[in-house]
Amino acid sequence: MKAIISTKYGPPEGLEFTDVAKPLPKDDEVLIKVHAASINAYDWHLLTADFFLVRLMGGGFFRPKNPRPGEDVAGTIESVGKNVQQFKPGDEVFGDLCECGSGGFAEYVCAKEGALVLKPANINFEQAAATPMAAVTALHGLRDSGCIQAGQKVLINGASGGVGTFAVQIAKSFGAEVTAVCSTRNVEQARKLGADHVIDYTKEDFTRSGQTYDLIFAANGNGPVSAYKRALTPEGIFVVVGGSLSQIMRAMILGKFMSRKTGKKITALTSRPKQRDLAFIKGLLENRNVFPVIDRRYPLNKIGEALRYLGEGHARGKIVITMGAA
Structure with missing residues (x-):
């Protein structure tokens, strides 16, 4: 073969x-x-x-x-x-x-x-x-690390890649109000995936808009952790899933300290595949909640x-x- x-x-x-x-x-x-x-x-x-x-x-x-x-x-x-x-x-x-x-x-x-x-x-x-890998990673980041709840304001940074496209759809399936962050050429795709709001990062920096979110899911992106923290609600959660090694390491090393100091949770996702989680994704596919x-x-x-x-x-x-x- x-x-x-x-x-x-x-x-x-x-x-x-x-x-x-x-x-x-x-x-x-x-x-x-x-x-x-x-x-x-x-x-x-x-x-x-x-x-x-x-x-x-x-x-x-x-x-x-x-x-x-x-x-x-x-x-x-x-x-x-x-x-x-x-x-x-x-x-x-x-x-x-x-x-x-x-x-x-x-x-x-x-x-x-x-x-x-x-x-x-x-x-x-x-x-x-x-x-499998992209969808289960998105699920772990949103549900397990991000503790997503219906009605929350959730931002997906890097909404156009493999993990990000699943994250937008999975967050919507949990009943969240979803903001997708992507480049100009991917704005329409994010809307088709169900995002309630779309931010073109080439035109707007969401960390300086004054809007805050209950959960920020970073499938991609750089910048200091402090900038993301600024865009969180007082008990918000920032989950780093992808991006530069420096950003991931900052979240892993500084996350616990910053979380204790501010009440905002900052964490880097570590995800391992589980059959029951893939079965959960299968159900979303069958019900056409994600594609x-x-x-x-x-x-x-x-x-x-x-x-x-x-x-x-x-x-x-x-x-x-x-x-x-x-």
Whole structure:
């Protein structure tokens, strides 16, 4: 089968599109015929080690510890291990493989059943593959770290990327009044996603507008934490999900101190996939409360181009990888 192999840190040109042996599932695994995958900022960081913490937190110090990248997948189960109880051959599934070996940038991949849920019938494989990591990250940031409640004023900074597009929709599904922050070219998209208000950051700095929010969800963005704190209500919460390493570290290091001092909570999200949370997202998809925004599609052998596009930082929603070659 064809697969993508990563043997060194660096630009996408170092990736290999090659033939490897088709995997065999262990007793607690399923074998998936992959129909589509998608890429995330997580994949970019693992490829380039642009955040040095990648090397220190198990990615491998000198080279990638796991040479088989790819987390988000959607496909059909071809076979199951003898201990698998939730799925059977022929089931259409999707999931995030980052806790069970990755390897989704391939025609076939093995995964533990706990990483997967059944694909909703009302979406296709590409839409399903675009969903797991980004949607669950948005859910964790809004619900678990942000303690979102109906009627709250919630601001999503970075509302046009993979996580941000899901965050706008998920916040609306919780009954919040949502303000989306994005660039000029993404204003209309944010409105279509359901944002009640849209701020074009090229024209307005929301941290200086005088408006305050119960929850600020930063899927992207820079600037001092103090600026975001200024835009919070007295008991507001600022959740850093993405952005520059310096912003994430400031939130992690200074967050607890600033929270105790002011009463406003500042935190950096750490998210791990859970099957029950992906099942929750599945329900939102089935009820049409959310839908994945797909910017571009690339065949598997063009994944270097896809990652370069992601690395430029201008993707609108998700980038999907289809199997086969162009």
